[in-house]
Amino acid sequence: xxxxxxxxxxxxxxxxxxxxxxxxxxxxxxIKSGQISSIENNRQKLYGWQIQxxxxxxxxxxxxxATGQTIPAAGQISPEIEETRKNLSTGT
Numbered sequence: 001x002x003x004x005x006x007x008x009x010x011x012x013x014x015x016x017x018x019x020x021x022x023x024x025x026x027x028x029x030x031i032k033s034g035q036i037s038s039i040e041n042n043r044q045k046l047y048g049w050q051i052q053x054x055x056x057x058x059x060x061x062x063x064x065x066a067t068g069q070t071i072p073a074a075g076q077i078s079p080e081i082e083e084t085r086k087n088l089s090t091g092t
Contacts (some may be wrong), residue, residue: 061077
């Protein structure tokens, strides 16, 4: 069964990975801070226009944000893949 709020968790994970506050994320995407908080707390679903707004700023996470899947060969990654790449490059 599909978790209707799984995408909300991906938004929260992305914001945490980017190390941005709700307000900073809001400024970069144009999504109101209150909406971001509501999404992250599962009081609101993430809408298509919000996915587009986020994808405009961070296109490499677009497919993962929308589907939960990645296509690294096409440059479509997740925060987890990015962290792994950073760790491999620094040897940690």
